[in-house]
Amino acid sequence: MKKSIQLLVFICAIVLYGQQSFAQDCTSVNTSRNIELDGSSEREEIKLNVAEDVKHLHLFINSTISTGFLTVEIYDPKGKKRGYYTVESQMNSNTKKKETVCGQMQKQISDPIKGDWVVRLIPKNVKGKVSVHSGQTQEKS
Amino acid sequence: MLLVSASVWAQTNSSAKAEIRGKILLDSIWNPVVYLSHIPTFYDMFTMSNSMIIAESPLDEEGNFHFSTSFLPEKDNLYRLHISKKGAPAASLIIGGKDENHLYFIANNRSDIFISNTSTAIPVSTFKVEGYRPNDDLRSINEIVASADNLDNPPVSKEFLSRTINEKLRVMADTSSHPIVSLYALHQSNFEATYLENQVFIENYLKKWEDEESTYFQSIRTRFMQEKRSNLYIYIIIGVVFFVMGIVIQQYIFRRRKRNRTQLQTLSIQERKIFQLIQAGRSNKEISEEYNIGLSTVKSHVSNIYTKLNIKSRKEAIDF
Numbered sequence: 146m147k148k149s150i151q152l153l154v155f156i157c158a159i160v161l162y163g164q165q166s167f168a169q170d171c172t173s174v175n176t177s178r179n180i181e182l183d184g185s186s187e188r189e190e191i192k193l194n195v196a197e198d199v200k201h202l203h204l205f206i207n208s209t210i211s212t213g214f215l216t217v218e219i220y221d222p223k224g225k226k227r228g229y230y231t232v233e234s235q236m237n238s239n240t241k242k243k244e245t246v247c248g249q250m251q252k253q254i255s256d257p258i259k260g261d262w263v264v265r266l267i268p269k270n271v272k273g274k275v276s277v278h279s280g281q282t283q284e285k286s
Numbered sequence: 287m288l289l290v291s292a293s294v295w296a297q298t299n300s301s302a303k304a305e306i307r308g309k310i311l312l313d314s315i316w317n318p319v320v321y322l323s324h325i326p327t328f329y330d331m332f333t334m335s336n337s338m339i340i341a342e343s344p345l346d347e348e349g350n351f352h353f354s355t356s357f358l359p360e361k362d363n364l365y366r367l368h369i370s371k372k373g374a375p376a377a378s379l380i381i382g383g384k385d386e387n388h389l390y391f392i393a394n395n396r397s398d399i400f401i402s403n404t405s406t407a408i409p410v411s412t413f414k415v416e417g418y419r420p421n422d423d424l425r426s427i428n429e430i431v432a433s434a435d436n437l438d439n440p441p442v443s444k445e446f447l448s449r450t451i452n453e454k455l456r457v458m459a460d461t462s463s464h465p466i467v468s469l470y471a472l473h474q475s476n477f478e479a480t481y482l483e484n485q486v487f488i489e490n491y492l493k494k495w496e497d498e499e500s501t502y503f504q505s506i507r508t509r510f511m512q513e514k515r516s517n518l519y520i521y522i523i524i525g526v527v528f529f530v531m532g533i534v535i536q537q538y539i540f541r542r543r544k545r546n547r548t549q550l551q552t553l554s555i556q557e558r559k560i561f562q563l564i565q566a567g568r569s570n571k572e573i574s575e576e577y578n579i580g581l582s583t584v585k586s587h588v589s590n591i592y593t594k595l596n597i598k599s600r601k602e603a604i605d606f
Contacts (some may be wrong), residue, residue, distance in 0.1 A: 232333075
């Protein structure tokens with residue numbers, strides 16, 4: 146009898162733990178985009194749609210350029226700039242060689258505003274690569 | 287003699303001290319080299335190019351480095367110290383995350399600055415800049431800004447706290463006696479986005495620092511003027527739109543009245559009298575009593591009036 150009660154308590158504990166961990170489970174949606182720029186000066190926008198129940202938005206932008214001037218900007222759905230950087234590669238006057246320049250931005254936004262977040266690329270004669278990775282975490286209730 | 291000796295000692299001592307040095311701990315993913323860049327304006331803080339790098343110093347086995355400050359300008363300027371990962375180019379900028387690779391500080395050609403860190407896992411986040419007071423204020427500003435970014439509060443509270451923090455930064459900008467520190471506080475206060483709300487404050491602020499000719503102030507002034515000009519253009523465009531709309535509406539009313547007058551002339555004298563009473567809100571019965579005519583005659587006149595004026599109801603007759 147005592148063993149049965151212990152077994153019952155054990156099973157109940159496992160079921161409750163399982164339910165609790167299921168309740169706190171998270172789902173995530175990841176996107177990835179790679180862009181190659183070959184002397185481009187055309188603006189490009191990458192839209193990331195964020196739903197209402199998203200708890201965290203992760204953004205990871207990486208750019209490596211060998212020529213030109215590239216600005217990367219992040220805007221929230223209200224149009225407010227939430228981050229930016231610029232990388233510029235010029236020819237080295239001493240070595241007469243083009244020099245590679247890297248820019249990287251990592252951002253984690255809690256309770257992001259619902260709507261379209263925009264990663265805007267503003268290149269000027271850019272040769273290089275840009276990758277934009279995003280992750281959205283939703284909390285299951 | 288004593289004065290001369292003291293002066294020589296002071297000069298020797300100050301030139302010996304005038305350097306940016308430090309000891310930093312890095313793990314094996316980083317190149318053992320630190321780079322110094324000059325940041326000419328606050329808008330260039332997140333710009334990276336080889337041309338911005340003005341010096342580099344290898345780290346010795348213990349992580350020591352040093353730059354001479356003798357070639358720096360006499361006046362205070364903003365500088366960036368950064369490291370780059372192995373395999374990455376020297377001109378690498380990493381913003382955010384544990385691998386953030388740069389910090390900013392103020393220095394001049396007499397500065398004696400010591401930079402150190404305490405962790406290899408997050409090397410830059412634990413950087414400490416000692417030896418020149420304005421950098422303590424810069425750090426305080428950064429801490430205030432970071433507190434806004436790391437809020438785990440609901441969005442409504444975040445909005446409120448963000449406003450409070452911006453207000454605090456504006457107070458720091460207003461009270462700081464160091465031009466770069468003051469302007470840095472203003473720059474971090476999101477002043478461009480809240481320009482219209484704080485226009486008077488910004489105008490007074492720039493007036494206060496009107497003698498400052500550094501590139502930091504010049505760039506802010508240029509941006510402020512652009513902002514002011516673009517707002518002026520918006521007001522002008524709105525004014526022109528309203529002016530044109532006013533003319534169009536006036537023309538419309540004028541033409542309508544003219545058309546109405548022409549149509550009214552098609553009515554007979556009796557019909558015009560009845561029409562005036564309709565416009566005064568009288569019923570057919572009241573009109574028949576007023577002019578002592580039969581109700582069916584009034585109805586007939588009303589029907590004619592509607593046809594001639596191309597209207598369908600009493601309401602349209604009143605609005606005519």
